[in-house]
Amino acid sequence: MATAGDVNLFPTEVYSQRISAAAAGAANAGLAGLVITPGYDLRYLVGSRAQTFERLTALVLPADGSAPTVVVPRLELAALRESAVAELGATVADWVDGENPYELVARALRGSGTEPVTVAVTDSMTALHLLPLAEVLGAVPVLATEVLRKLRMIKDASEVDALRNAGAAIDRVHARVPEFLKPGRTEADVAADIAEAIVAEGHSEVAFIIVGSGPNGADPHHECSDRELQVGDIVVVDIGGPYAPGYNSDSTRTYSLGEPDAEVARRYAVLQRAQAEAVSAVRPGISAEAVDAAARDVLAGEGLAEWFVHRTGHGIGLSVHEEPYIVAGNEITLEPGMAFSVEPGIYFPGKWGARIEDIVIVTEDGVEPVNRRPHDLVVVPV
Known part of the structure; x- marks a missing residue:
């Protein structure tokens, strides 16, 4: 993984503060957490420049303040090396073709429970990922814009x-x-x-x-x-x-x-x-x-x-x-x-x-x- 001295990253404590603030914002909004796919919001939170493809990559940030999880295709693991994910203590939940990554998201948010979960997602998440995520969570996600907009502003x-x-x-x-x-x-x-x-x-x-x-x-x-x-x-x-x-x-x-x-x-x-x-x-x-x-x-x-x-x-x-x-x-x-x-x-x-x-x-x-x-x-x- 990249280190805090990487020219493309801020010190790890900067990202740690952002993660904490985003989780608190999700809790204040009555959400179970945030699900952030590649884009500017992901880069803001963990410094990742990963790109979005048909395979799901997502930062799962529980609102209760527990450690975040990064759901990532095993073949895309290298993309995390240029981010602060390792230094943040995030769990990496990798998956391979044939497995359901949306179940990994749900597990990171509610453990082994089955109750519906309402989360906020980045506005750049594609319908390709939004619809199956909603089906697994049992609730249609809302936009994370209101949670993240002031942090980024x-x-x-x-x-x-x-x-x-x-x-x-x-x-x-x-x-x-x-x-x-x-x-x-x-x-x-x-x-x-x-x-x-x-x-x-x-x-x-x-x-x-x-x-x-x-x-x-x-x-x-x-x-x-x-x-x-x-x-x-x-x-x-x-x-x-x-x-x-x-x-x-x-x-x-x-x-x-x-x-x-x-x-x-x-x-x-x-x-x-x-x-x-x-x-x-x-x-x-x-x-x-x-x-x-x-x-x-x-x-x-x-x-x-x-x-x-x-x-x-x-x-x-x-x-x-x-x-x-x-x-x-x-x-x-x-x-x-x-x-x-x-x-x-x-x-x-x-x-x-x-x-x-x-x-x-x-x-x-x-x-x-x-x-x-x-x-x-x-x-x-x-």
Whole structure:
């Protein structure tokens, strides 16, 4: 098994605390326990990067605080070596084809009894496993989202450090972007260079790259194309990836090939002020929707609200997009340890677009951005 010194794992005590908190949450919800199949929830709880297949792999976490059990196909045992399972004292219940793994789950939760058992399952569990599990347990499972969502939303000190490291790494990539932006090069050319830089600066892989030049910048989810960059283009560059032990970076800066015209500069300055106001609004006790409103109100005051077509931000951690979502209607109160993007944008179809994005951490008395690159429109000499 992997040790606590593994670069892809936190110290064992971090996972032990998460297991205890998750079991307590299940007990408070009146559940017999949690059944977590591969995905971000499993990775959060035990550091496992196991994948899900037609054979069941699952962490069974009883709500009574007894030791967890990992149900795993014998041929997949190697997948547990890169996790904290051994150090956590979990029971490994391996099985072979022809045996019923769902019975192993039931046994881990109720011993030799036969009474129906209500458990919560991760929202990534497939119907292929959910239906036979429900049949064996005698009750339809509920989602573990309510049990795990707050645990994953409130980042502990080790997670905050991981996000800081990821933010610094993607800042180093953005510092190199101007050298890639040359008229005549395609967006795909630029994206290839950025991909190499993301890995070179310490990320384990590339999660996404957006290089939106000229009219393509007006599409918030544009990726890259064979369009050639031209003098005068405004270029949106939104990039990120996982950084050991798997926490993601995500940062957007906007570039201008040559000096922008006066109207572009004016509108960008408004966007810059909107992003700054939203970051400044972040603190414990304020609602997520109030942060969204802080950005939107600045744009509305300058007649640009209709060109801001998405939410102001999303949570981030092991997943690029997770709770909390910074959007109108989300009344959740921000708490220390929450981490999310602040990324207002303005998009003019067929013309150009711009976005500014930082990842921020809610602190005890305010906010800590993990991205430190300047927010100005970056003018690239041509």
